[in-house]
Amino acid sequence: xxxxxxxxxxxxxxxxxxxxxxxxxxxxxxxxxxxxxxxxxxxxxxxxxxxxxxxxxxxxxxxxxxxxxxxxxxxxxxxxxxxxxxxxxxxxxxxxxxxxxxxxxxxxxxxxxxxxxxxxxxxxxxxxxxxxxxxxxxxxxxxxxxxxxxxxxxxxxxxxxxxxxxxxxxxxxxxxxxxxxxxxxxx
Amino acid sequence: xxxxxxxxxxxxxxxxxxxxxxxxxxxxxxxxxxxxxxxxxxxxxxxxxxxxxxxxxxxxxxxxxxxxxxxxxxxxxxxxxxxxxxxxxxxxxxxxxxxxxxxxxxxxxxxxxxxxxxxxxxxxxxxxxxxxxxxxxxxxxxxxxxxxxxxxxxxxxxxxxxxxxxxxxxxxxxxxxxxxxxxxxxxxxxxxxxxxxxxxxxxxxxxxxxxxxxxxxxxxxxxxxxxxxxxxxxxxxxxxxxxxxxxxxxxxxxxxxxxxxxxxxxxxxxxxxxxxxxxxxxxxxxxxxxxxxxxxxxxxxxxxxxxxxxxxxxxxxxxxxxxxxxxxxxxxxxxxxxxxxxxxxxxxxxxxxxxxxxxxxxxxxxxxxxxxxxxxxxxxxxxxxxxxxxxxxxxxxxxxxxxxxxxxxxxxxxxxxxxxxx
Numbered sequence: 001x002x003x004x005x006x007x008x009x010x011x012x013x014x015x016x017x018x019x020x021x022x023x024x025x026x027x028x029x030x031x032x033x034x035x036x037x038x039x040x041x042x043x044x045x046x047x048x049x050x051x052x053x054x055x056x057x058x059x060x061x062x063x064x065x066x067x068x069x070x071x072x073x074x075x076x077x078x079x080x081x082x083x084x085x086x087x088x089x090x091x092x093x094x095x096x097x098x099x100x101x102x103x104x105x106x107x108x109x110x111x112x113x114x115x116x117x118x119x120x121x122x123x124x125x126x127x128x129x130x131x132x133x134x135x136x137x138x139x140x141x142x143x144x145x146x147x148x149x150x151x152x153x154x155x156x157x158x159x160x161x162x163x164x165x166x167x168x169x170x171x172x173x174x175x176x177x178x179x180x181x182x183x184x185x186x187x
Numbered sequence: 188x189x190x191x192x193x194x195x196x197x198x199x200x201x202x203x204x205x206x207x208x209x210x211x212x213x214x215x216x217x218x219x220x221x222x223x224x225x226x227x228x229x230x231x232x233x234x235x236x237x238x239x240x241x242x243x244x245x246x247x248x249x250x251x252x253x254x255x256x257x258x259x260x261x262x263x264x265x266x267x268x269x270x271x272x273x274x275x276x277x278x279x280x281x282x283x284x285x286x287x288x289x290x291x292x293x294x295x296x297x298x299x300x301x302x303x304x305x306x307x308x309x310x311x312x313x314x315x316x317x318x319x320x321x322x323x324x325x326x327x328x329x330x331x332x333x334x335x336x337x338x339x340x341x342x343x344x345x346x347x348x349x350x351x352x353x354x355x356x357x358x359x360x361x362x363x364x365x366x367x368x369x370x371x372x373x374x375x376x377x378x379x380x381x382x383x384x385x386x387x388x389x390x391x392x393x394x395x396x397x398x399x400x401x402x403x404x405x406x407x408x409x410x411x412x413x414x415x416x417x418x419x420x421x422x423x424x425x426x427x428x429x430x431x432x433x434x435x436x437x438x439x440x441x442x443x444x445x446x447x448x449x450x451x452x453x454x455x456x457x458x459x460x461x462x463x464x465x466x467x468x469x470x471x472x473x474x475x476x477x478x479x480x481x482x483x484x485x486x487x488x489x490x491x492x493x494x495x496x497x498x499x500x501x502x503x504x505x506x507x508x509x510x511x512x513x514x515x516x517x518x519x520x521x522x523x524x525x526x527x528x529x530x531x532x533x534x535x536x537x538x539x540x541x542x543x544x545x546x547x548x549x550x551x552x553x554x555x556x557x558x559x560x561x562x563x564x565x566x567x568x569x570x571x572x573x574x575x576x577x578x579x580x581x582x583x584x585x586x587x588x589x590x591x592x593x594x595x596x597x598x599x600x601x602x603x604x605x606x607x608x609x
Contacts, residue, residue: 041235058316081200
């Protein structure tokens with residue numbers, strides 16, 4: 001009698017995300033190339049253009065909101081950190097300080113948001129609000145650390161201003177994510 | 188090892204990306220923030236964003252101009268009338284200011300001061316900002332193609348705005364004075380205390396390096412001191428809004444910028460500065476002050492040589508003229524130059540010319556000033572009009588009998604400076 005070698009169970013690697021949202025299977029989204037390129041560029045453009053016309057707008061950080069959105073929607077840490085790095089570096093290039101401060105901060109945020117997005121229900125408005133506010137503070141903390149520690153900029157941290165800006169960005173983020181949700185494509 | 192990297196692939200890539208950025212940042216910091224090593228990639232980013240900004244600004248201005256210049260003309264007549272009245276008031280003010288300026292220039296020229304003047308400016312439009320709420324910088328629509336260079340001063344009619352930090356072919360990045368990395372040599376208008384105007388992280392402007400034992404009051408104007416070699420001296424920077432004790436031995440002085448930095452639309456870039464000694468009078472050529480004065484005064488008949496040499500009258504005149512060398516409204520001058528006037532026939536002669544019509548014009552004043560530097564007796568004598576002139580030297584009732592006599596007819600020794608007052 002021949003041995004049953006081929007009957008042993010064969011393990012096949014499956015690349016299906018095994019995370020969940022609210023007990024349901026998680027959905028990983030992708031975006032078309034025009035949206036992938038155009039949305040960050042539009043955010044950078046508006047961030048550079050609007051504060052001159054509407055001074056209060058300088059409290060917002062549109063590139064950060066776009067970074068968080070893409071990172072949470074794709075749920076891929078590498079994609080998230082690379083998106084954050086790219087957006088942050090372009091934002092640095094437009095500013096007067098050395099290139100890399102925003103790049104580092106947004107890389108960390110992109111990685112964190114995509115990692116968190118893979119574990120939490122980020123379709124919920126409340127979760128989005130809290131996640132955005134939290135990552136705004138993380139972003140500010142990393143930015144201040146790098147700016148003070150490496151570039152020797154004398155930045156003064158104000159908790160009241162930080163929290164206020166975090167709330168404002170979270171509010172704007174909830175609205176912005178709602179608009180950007182329209183461009184999601186299921187994988 | 189391979190399996191370890193595969194297991195922590197995401198984390199490994201994160202660390203690698205962060206490491207590369209930290210490395211790049213360290214290289215930039217070590218070289219210089221203004222180094223050219225990042226110029227090309229910055230230019231790519233600027234070229235990516237600024238065309239859209241230009242387009243939007245152009246469209247916005249076009250719309251505004253169409254509306255304001257062709258449709259919405261309500262109240263223009265009233266405004267025109269108001270502006271005309273304002274011009275009249277400003278003309279009156281200008282006369283007074285011109286007198287003060289002339290006097291200041293004269294004093295500066297006495298001390299051989301050199302001053303920087305704005306010789307040429309290029310108007311530019313603000314098209315965007317850096318896109319960060321932690322840095323205060325703007326983009327303007329003029330670049331190296333328009334003659335803009337690094338470290339040029341950027342101003343508005345209200346006051347100073349900042350300096351050109353980076354220049355691209357069609358755009359420039361301007362670092363505003365309220366950015367934390369900027370610094371402007373500044374001084375207080377009244378007390379002339381000097382300090383450094385610098386920005387804070389939240390975009391406020393402070394005047395630093397003013398000792399705590401000095402008295403500074405809110406409302407006082409802050410001007411550029413010219414010490415930074417970027418902004419010419421005397422441009423408005425802001426107004427002191429708050430004064431309090433600061434760090435160490437210095438005051439904490441908050442300054443409200445004169446220019447509205449958050450709503451800038453058009454600015455002027457100072458592309459050329461001139462450094463020259465201020466001139467007291469603007470009359471060109473090599474006309475001597477004495478000649479100008481002679482033309483302005485009523486003429487008197489030529490005196491015989493023997494009268495001109497009369498020493499008693501000359502002495503009397505010189506005694507009077509030494510007190511008011513620079514014309515009306517000025518303080519008496521020192522008497523140390525008086526002895527040089529005595530005994531000259533010319534002195535007497537010119538004093539007689541002066542008496543009927545006081546010389547109050549700019550030329551007279553300036554001429555007097557110029558002659559002081561060379562201790563010219565003739566011009567000191569002419570200024571006696573505003574001083575109590577001895578009766579022996581005055582003859583108001585004498586008719587004009589001869590055309591104005593050029594003073595070079597007189598044997599007065601003229602100093603070298605008078606021949607070329609400018």
